[in-house]
Amino acid sequence: MVLRMPTIIVEGPPIGIETKRRLVERLTRAASEEYGISSITVLIKENAAENVGIDGALLHDKRRKKK
Template sequence: MPFIQLEGGKIDKEKKELLISRLTKVASETLGIPEDAFIVLIKENEMDNWGRGGKVLSKVMAERAPQ
């Protein structure tokens, strides 16, 4: 069974459903494997579990937010 894994920040249920659907469809079309053979895993991470440029991502994003 093909396995697709996506890691990122928190996303809502509707976006997860859309991602799973579209990732599965594209992978199925590209590889010629039936959609029902795919397993998709979305791993959500807190912004403080990521870092960029020596800072936690929550701080990076806060610095970029319009004031």
């Protein structure tokens, strides 16, 4: 019987599918080895810059000022 459980939720910016592939592969390997459980689920959440607040301002606005 496989006792599954670990789920990793990643809240980050939008990324390409190649990055998703590597991210899932690496996060899973790390969690799998540290927990000693082979079965890991990863959920990648992509947050638009206007939905993220950093220290009180939208990431969307911080990026514009930076230019």
